Amino acid sequence: MPIFSEINIEKIEWKNIQHCCTFVEDDMISQDGLYNDFNHIKSKYIVLREKYDGITKQVQSFILSNLGTSKRAEAPLHDEDSAHDDGCNATNDFDSDSNDDDEHNAKCHKEQKENLSIRSDYLWAYLLDGERVPNLQKLVQFVFAIPVSNGYCETVFSHMKYLWNNNRNRMKQNLVRAEEKIKMNTNCTSTAFYDHLLNKSDLLKQIRSSNK
Structure with a gap:
């Protein structure tokens, strides 16, 4: 944005x-x-x-x-990395002695310096x-992706205790990351997700296969 x-x-x-x-x-x-x-x-x-x-x-x-x-x-x-105003640069392409142009240029460069x-x-x-x-x-x-509190981060760490424990320590980081995203960003209930899978035959085939 x-x-x-x-x-x-x-x-x-x-x-x-x-x-x-x-x-x-x-x-x-x-x-x-x-x-x-x-x-x-x-x-x-x-x-x-x-x-x-x-x-x-x-x-x-x-x-x-x-x-x-x-x-x-x-x-x-x-x-x-802030960019200069193109309108100021465009004005400088023309030679003019008018006071209006001088005032406009001065204002533009002042804004650029402040920005x-x-x-x-x-x-x-x-x-x-x-x-x-x-x-x-x-x-x-x-x-700006600013968390309103540390509650969200604490929840992530809480989930991590169960996702990546001693019994599941061979899981790849990408898989753990995917589980975290699902847990933290979806409002879908387990029942609704189960019903969704039953209606997606192609998705079920991919789940059963070794190519995930």
């Missing part, structure tokens, strides 16, 4: 957020609540951008204050910090 890599939150429109929601289950996010959350955070971004020496320094200060001492040197505060000095995930973490925007928070967590 490239829209969440956009540093200038003001450029993001509601239709972009709606498109991202198509990748998430409907019952996870309220559209009305998400609309209110998005407008609130967007307004917050616009206000903060004009205060305290710009949004970049605010995000950098926030990230450094929340990282452990050992991780501060490891975590880059800017996104070195290269901040990471999008850090920006969203800063904007969401301390805010009650549950619907937007769920969407951002989904986009």
